Amino acid sequence: MSMLSPALELRHINKSYDGVIALNNASISIAPGSIHGVIGENGAGKSSLMQVAYGLLQPDGGQIFIDGVAVSLKGPSQAIEQGIGMLHQQANWLEQLTVFENVMLAEPSIGLFNRKRAQARVKLELLCREFGFEFSLSTKLSELDYSQRQLVDVLRSLYRGVRVLILDEPLALLSPTQAGYLNKLFITLKLQGISVVVVSHKLAVLHQLCDVISVIREGVVTACVSPKLVPLSELSILMIGRELMLPPSRVEPKIVAKDVLLNIQSLYVKGVSKGRKSTAYVDLTDINLSVFSGEIIALIGQPKAGQEVLLDVMAGLVKFKSGTIEFKQRVINSNSGFSVKQARELGIGYAPSPLINDGMVDMLSMAESVYLGYQQQGFGRWGIISNEAKEAHCRVMMENWRVLPILPAMQSSLFSGGNQQKMVLARELAQQPALLLLNQATQGVDASASDYLVRQLFSLRDRGASVIFYSSDLDEVMSLADRVCIFNQGRMVEVIMAANTNKADLALLIAKEPNDA
Amino acid sequence: MNDFSWILLFDAAIRLATPLLFAALAGMLSERAGVIDIGLEGKMLTGAFAAAAWAAISGSALQGVAVAMGCGMALSLLHGFACITHRGDHVVSGVAINMLALALTSLLANRLFSQGSMTPILLDQQRLPALIFPPIVDDDWWLGQIYWQLISGHNILVYFAGVLVILLYVFFKFSPWGNQVIAAGDNPKALRRAGGSVDSVRYAAIIAGGAICGLSGAFLSVGHGAGFVENMTVGKGFIALAALIFGKWRPLGVLMACLLFGLLEALAIRLQGHYLFSEAGGLPIQLLEILPYVLTLGVLAGFIGPSLAPKALGARR
């Protein structure tokens, strides 16, 4: 009610599903006419909080205020009425419909032949001209590229009189020019009194652009800082640093690596970028990497920069278009094909990202899940095995890794995410692979298990095997890796010896845009 | 082949295509909105029974049609309750509706009329009338032949089916509600994010579809036919589903597909006594019968153009 009321405020929002807490007393306040950045790791709760603000998610507790007045948002239509708009990263558009039809989707009071339709057209064209959008209202969405589609969403929000526009990861799939255009658009909106909330991983961009940045960790908004007062490097530490845990101590390798275990040359992987898939990824171009046996390599970069795709390719899950992979003297090129089964037979183990959790099948018991990928062994020569043997095997793993409750017969989805991940790691390590691939392996895993994992990795390395892992935790990277490869937009832009760098430098390298000096 | 009249053939084709067309259009509405509709057969059968039974009791075919539409809507409501509200499996629900329809219609027919699961044969005034066009053309020359045999004189519901195709074409191409239905089936997330209600749109679509499917059955029993016989639809609902797929879920495509299937059926009936298909001749009549099914398989296998199913069809969310 006062002139200084925040345009949008969320207070003490709680949300949990399936017993997992997504938002824990999160509060955020968006001032009118400001550009507000929201940062946090994967799974920290950024998207959940924004979905609550837009009415897509109903919180278990907490309140929403718009211009100081408490509102109840049962769904996006109420949020839109209240002036909140949201742009999602993917899957927002109806390809065969025109811009006009997409913008007017679900807009009440537009009939078939009444005047409102013509009036709406006029208003939209005015808006297009005002903001410099270059597409015509009758173009089909399928003919527009990604950045233009985003602008269609912006147009819709503008038409509906948006006052707080939330954008969920708008910059991830844009080229630098397109991103620059979007940034200018934000400033234009801000000047019109519209608040812009940007959720993103691009710390450097947010640092330059935003008036305020909120940091979310584990479901709580832990900090709300002004970029003018806080340097970029501290931002990343605010986001990912684990102040309670000391970084695991590094163990130097006992033998100096000599033989090349894995050699990747000129690898090219065609990306998937159509708006539909949530696992969209960029093209990987010109990847070259040599890995010695007994080496630990870290792949780092912003999310979706390509490091996860490379892991998938090496595991046999994703096909590559050209280039060669040489593993243990076996040459694999794009014609010979490389299946998951072959990868396993060669001795490549893979622990996929726990956030997607493909390594576990929800409805199988834990004892059975432990065989996923290694069915041959689990089931003996005649393809038959007794349940007791399965459970005994599982029980041993659970004891080693301290997975509770020790109930191998319980359905795997009922174990906590961290425990499921522990079992995935246990499964792969038990195979004593020659090359172990890890994708964000310690996400959600507690400190003591992380420690156990690190020790296991070191002993694996000492036996001559190699490890390639992707982690967004730079402490972990520094203590584990011998070499660090930095990915950006599908290219491996740098490879550094861990001894020659430190955490802060790495953070800056990750945040660097390809066009920066 | 001199007694073979193409015009009569096409005339029969239109008649045989009509129930398929209604059912396929009903399925189209439902599936464009994202709800799989295996239950077309059941709704058709129920519509047929309801129309015939009501016409037999009350004497009015028109009321019977209304009741048929109501029954179709009721079954659709049940389907929606299972699939939309309770996130049940669309296909299982459709199968349940088919079984339910078969059981209920037989049971009720038996109880009400005690003639062994059929209604009494309906008299002309208990059926729907044909529509005879004004005599603007002489029937001596070929245009007149076409006019009198092919265009005029069909049952009133046949013309209504044609009108429905046009209505639905306009609906999907130009109207904002049509866009919402398309969104519900192709990209429900986008619809939800834009502020629409996916569930409401789906309910509306399937209930409308249910009414249209009831019409299909009504045509069979009080339009074209003269009463209800147990299981009188005999798979027509599934052929309509095939026509829907063959017609790529678009009104005009569905029209063409239904006409094609109608033509095949008319041909089959026409050629039954004919040399080519008689016992001594050689080719079995069943070959013609199964042609629609084989065609459908071809479409599904992707040999006859890509399948353009709505992308969120059958998703439980």
Place this chain on the structure above:
Amino acid sequence: MPKALPWWFNALLLPTANIFFAFIACGIVLWLVGIDVTHAIDVMFSGALGSSEGVGYTLFYATNFIFSGLAVSLAWQAGLFNIGAEGQALLGGLGISLVCLYGPQLPMYLMFPLTITIAALFGGLWALIPGWLNAYRGSHIVITTIMFNLIASSLIVYLLVGPLKQPGQMAAVSSTFSQATWLPTMEQLLGNVGIHLASSPLNLSFLLAVVCCILVYSYLWYTRVGFETRVVGLDRAGAKFGGIASKRIIISTMVLSGALAGFIGLNEVQGSSHQLHVEFVSGYGFAGIAIALMGRNHPFGIFVASILFGALYQGGGELAFSDDNVGHDVILLIQALVVLFCGALEWMLKPRLIQLLGLNRWQSPNEAQPS
């Protein structure tokens, strides 16, 4: 930490509640239509279980249900809804008829394995193409199997009014098989051992059905391929991760499923009617869907559900006998309601039951995620 619902909730309590509702709904419909429900139940019960002849018939029908229930549920475990059991069973019966009419005249201990193999071959073949279309072309298995049902129907009709027709007969039936090919009935078998049973069509294939239950159970939960099948049905991405050849699993599972459906021919054609006629499957394939849903896709549940449905069929037959206006419609109605309540509405009662039993804090793994 999320606590699990007790295992018996989903496996026993919920399906029993669903079936209970199905029966109540059926009773209501019958009462509305004017049928004396208590009388009907009385007749059905005594008809099915009241005499040893009745029990024989019950188990005879149950045999068909076991085969089709196993067929549907095996495919279901791989994530496939096989509606084609009707057609696959028809083909199985066709194969058996061809062997019995034109094949070698062998002693029963060789004949039975032969017909089993042929029935499996024919039934499996009929399921092969839909399976292939689904795996390699993404074609919807429901529609392809329905198409194949309709084609099978036409095929059998053609054969039975043409090449296979019994000469001198008006009806579309094949010649009767020679007695040597007839499957021995349980009455005969047990008679040899001195046990006296009432006369019924219950025959040797019932034992095969029981064996199949055990085999399917062992296959799914004790073999590597069975494990892979279940993973394919539960989580395609997980299957890919596990290096499982999903396409091959889909096709082979469909073939096995078709084979099981084909065995219905053993019970009906070789064991009972001893000739091929058009309607011998008449709904057993579709009933398999109800059986699979009732039995929660588990072979032992299917066995129990089959006995129940067999009793319903037999009881329904007795009811039709005694009361002109009622008959197989009641059976169809119950089947439909079972499919509705145990299938489409399977989760409907869950929240209320959880509340009723005070299990409020407990979490279950089947809750749908928000968008």
